[in-house]
Amino acid sequence: xxxxxEREIELLIGPQHPASGHMRLVAKVDGDVVVELRPNIGxxxxxxxxxxxxxxxxxxxPLVERPSLADTTANxxxxxxxxxxxLGIDPPERAKYLRTLLAEINRIHSHLYGLGIHGxxxxxxxxxMWCFGDRxxxxxxAQELTGARLTYSYIIPGGVRRDLPAGFxxxxxRVLRYMENRMKDxxxxxxxxxxxxxxxxxxxxxxxxxxxxxxxxxxxxxxxGVAYDVRRAEPYAAYPELEFDVVTEQAGDSFARxxxxxxxxxxxxxxxxxxLRKIPEGPILHENYEKLIPPKLREEMKRRGxxxxxxxxxxxxxxxxxxxxxxxxxxxxxVFHIVSDGKLSPYRMRMVTPSFRNVILFEHLTRGVRVxxxxxxYGSLDYFPPEADR
Amino acid sequence: MTLMxxxxxxxxxxxxxxxxxxxxxxxxxxxxxxxxCPADAMKMYVSKEESEREGKTVxxxxxxxxxxxxxxxxxxxxxxxxxxxxxxxDVAYYTYEEQIYPPVEFSKGVPKPFYFREPKxxxxxxxxxxxxxxxxxxxx
Numbered sequence: 001x002x003x004x005x006e007r008e009i010e011l012l013i014g015p016q017h018p019a020s021g022h023m024r025l026v027a028k029v030d031g032d033v034v035v036e037l038r039p040n041i042g043x044x045x046x047x048x049x050x051x052x053x054x055x056x057x058x059x060x061x062p063l064v065e066r067p068s069l070a071d072t073t074a075n076x077x078x079x080x081x082x083x084x085x086x087l088g089i090d091p092p093e094r095a096k097y098l099r100t101l102l103a104e105i106n107r108i109h110s111h112l113y114g115l116g117i118h119g120x121x122x123x124x125x126x127x128x129m130w131c132f133g134d135r136x137x138x139x140x141x142a143q144e145l146t147g148a149r150l151t152y153s154y155i156i157p158g159g160v161r162r163d164l165p166a167g168f169x170x171x172x173x174r175v176l177r178y179m180e181n182r183m184k185d186x187x188x189x190x191x192x193x194x195x196x197x198x199x200x201x202x203x204x205x206x207x208x209x210x211x212x213x214x215x216x217x218x219x220x221x222x223x224x225g226v227a228y229d230v231r232r233a234e235p236y237a238a239y240p241e242l243e244f245d246v247v248t249e250q251a252g253d254s255f256a257r258x259x260x261x262x263x264x265x266x267x268x269x270x271x272x273x274x275x276l277r278k279i280p281e282g283p284i285l286h287e288n289y290e291k292l293i294p295p296k297l298r299e300e301m302k303r304r305g306x307x308x309x310x311x312x313x314x315x316x317x318x319x320x321x322x323x324x325x326x327x328x329x330x331x332x333x334x335v336f337h338i339v340s341d342g343k344l345s346p347y348r349m350r351m352v353t354p355s356f357r358n359v360i361l362f363e364h365l366t367r368g369v370r371v372x373x374x375x376x377x378y379g380s381l382d383y384f385p386p387e388a389d390r
Numbered sequence: 391m392t393l394m395x396x397x398x399x400x401x402x403x404x405x406x407x408x409x410x411x412x413x414x415x416x417x418x419x420x421x422x423x424x425x426x427c428p429a430d431a432m433k434m435y436v437s438k439e440e441s442e443r444e445g446k447t448v449x450x451x452x453x454x455x456x457x458x459x460x461x462x463x464x465x466x467x468x469x470x471x472x473x474x475x476x477x478x479x480d481v482a483y484y485t486y487e488e489q490i491y492p493p494v495e496f497s498k499g500v501p502k503p504f505y506f507r508e509p510k511x512x513x514x515x516x517x518x519x520x521x522x523x524x525x526x527x528x529x530x
Contacts, residue, residue: 059428062461133391137521140514147407147475153461161466162405174518181519297469306405309467314425 008035013374015040023378023385025362029371037366037374039359041388052349057083057316058156058309060349064336065151067353068387070113072151073106074329075351080155081236082336085323087157089286093238095159097279100238102145102154103327104268104275108179109138110330111219111261111268111382118258118379119190122199127190134182137175144168156309157316158286163305169276176269183266191262200255204365204377207252216361218332218354219260220381224252230328242274254380261382289313315344331355331382355387391522393512396505401477401513401527407462408479410453414497417472423451423464431457432464435492450493456486476500 008030015024024040048067052060064079065072077099084091091099112135119127139149144165146152154161190196206216211224221228229246231239247263249256283290285307290298292310301308320342327334332354341347358381365377393400402408424432434449441448451464451473465473478500483489512524 055428056426058426058463062428062459062463134521136391137516140516140522143406144403147403147405147462148460151459151461153463165403165405171516174516175521177518178516178521182521294469297471300471307466308469309426309463311420311422311467311469313467314422 007031011371023383025374025378027366027371027374032371034366034369034371034374037362039362039388041359041385049349049351053345053347056314056344057318057346058313060346061156062151062153064351065153066386067351068329068331068355068384069150070384071106071110071330071387073103073154074327074334075353076152076155077103077237078325078327078329078334078336079338079351080157081325081327082323082338083157083318085325086318086321086338086340088319089158089288091159091286092283093280094163094282095284095286096238097275098145098160098162098164098284099155100242101164101272101275101279102142102152102160103237104271105138105142105145106152107268107330108265109135109142111265112138114330114379114382115258115261118376118382121375121379122196124190124193124196127186130182130186130189134179137178141168141172141175144171156285156307156313158289159284159307161307163284163307164279165305172272172276176272179265179269183262186262191258197255199373199376200258200380201251201253203254203373204369204380205251205253206361206365210364211252214360214364215357216332217357218329219247219264220257220332220358220361222246222248223256223260225250230326230333234326236325236327238275238278241278242271244271254376257380257382317342317344318346329354331384331387332358353387355384358383359388391520393524396480396509397507398512398524399480399505399509400524401511402479406475406477406479407460407465408476409455409460409481409500410458410462410465411474411476411500412451412453412493412496413472413474414450414493416470417450418470419449420469421449421451422467422469423473426463426467428461428463429457429459431455431459437493452490452492452496455483455489455491478503 008028011027011029013025026038027034028036064075112131116128116131143149146154206224208225211221227246227248232246244267247260249260289310293308297308318340320340322339324337335352337350338346339348421434424434431454432451435452437448437450480503481501511527513527515523515525517523
């Protein structure tokens with residue numbers, strides 16, 4: 001064969017569901033060197049934006065959780081924060097801490113999900129089993145707090161739905177101690193494994209300048225040495241009162257991206273401990289709404305630690321205006337933009353999910369790598385297809 | 391770590407958002423549950439007998455479990471606690487129609503899950519050394 005064009009062939013990878021979501025990649029390869037790799041994304045979350053225009057404000061809460069099932073709290077929190085900005089209310093302190101608590105539990109199990117998927121992609125079934133097994137204690141904690149395993153719908157305008165169950169702190173502490181011990185095993189078996197290192201180090205390097213230029217968010221950005229975290233840049237919930245470090249790595253390769261997630265798990269555990277120690281007493285629903293609940297029911301609600309919605313929540317009217325909220329989710333920055341015209345549904349809602357901003361990396365990082373490196377890079381991005389589809 | 395379902399069944403925490411039970415007597419027919427339902431699973435049905443007796447249209451809630459997403463908003467908005475969470479979530483049906491519960495059927499309580507053998511009830515213990523452990527209920 002003479003010219004370069006004839007040497008290249010198109011290789012369709014997927015659609016398959018070996019790991020996360022329904023991913024279809026269209027690769028152009030020359031031998032086993034990737035010339036171009038284009039992710040072929042679908043249309044999941046455009047429907048969410050459109051459907052939000054006909055749903056009422058409270059009904060959108062379970063809806064926005066759907067695009068990113070591994071990281072529902074971030075979307076839930078970002079949406080509710082935007083609605084709260086329009087309503088002009090601020091949740092009580094205790095509710096803020098409970099929001100932070102769930103967000104961090106969610107971050108840990110979302111990262112473990114990503115690490116597990118990455119493990120199986122580069123051929124380590126053990127890492128997959130371990131990560132998914134160790135996700136379970138955190139899912140149990142979240143289930144105890146909210147009543148559901150994944151789609152929590154826990155955060156509502158003006159507060160949260162449930163108070164801390166009795167003995168939660170003690171059980172959470174046990175889980176955290178377990179996870180800390182477990183981390184050593186992970187390093188022994190997986191992160192310090194020469195095979196894993198060889199597959200990840202120096203593969204898919206994203207330079208600091210490129211990361212900024214491409215608008216990458218979350219752990220993928222921090223792995224390139226940019227200490228940008230919405231929790232610090234624009235603090236929300238209880239984060240201003242908590243101590244934590246913004247984890248960064250300098251290398252920008254696949255291994256650095258994995259290490260950022262691992263170190264973030266440790267950081268999240270630190271935050272959970274602080275939340276459980278510092279959490280103030282008090283109401284978990286804003287007084288404007290609490291006083292609308294009949295007195296007898298209010299007493300019952302406080303006794304059980306389960307919030308009853310005031311009847312206005314069925315037809316929550318939000319003043320006309322615009323609001324934007326930003327939240328640091330497990331995969332990066334989640335942005336909600338709501339335009340309200342004072343009716344029962346938003347006039348327009350726009351959600352920007354982190355995977356959508358990170359999908360651009362596929363084309364950028366895979367140019368010139370080997371075909372075998374595709375899963376190593378794909379997994380290290382912690383990419384969640386339904387979150388990116390539009 | 392592994393739960394040997396359906397031989398072992400996990401005891402769920404209080405406040406678990408499972409299938410919903412409906413108390414006919416305490417319901418004040420305010421229709422808030424149907425109004426808040428995000429998935430249009432909860433709907434108000436005309437109660438014929440009551441309508442004839444009272445001489446006006448009386449509506450009561452019914453649920454369609456093919457649509458329900460178990461968010462629990464209906465339970466949380468119910469001002470009289472007529473709707474309550476149960477810990478039942480593992481029920482199988484032969485047809486779609488069976489999963490639609492008009493008010494009268496809805497008030498009869500949630501179906502009992504079917505097991506070939508009586509399952510062993512276990513509860514989750516969060517252990518410091520082993521993570522999750524399942525322990526038979528009744529032992530401490």
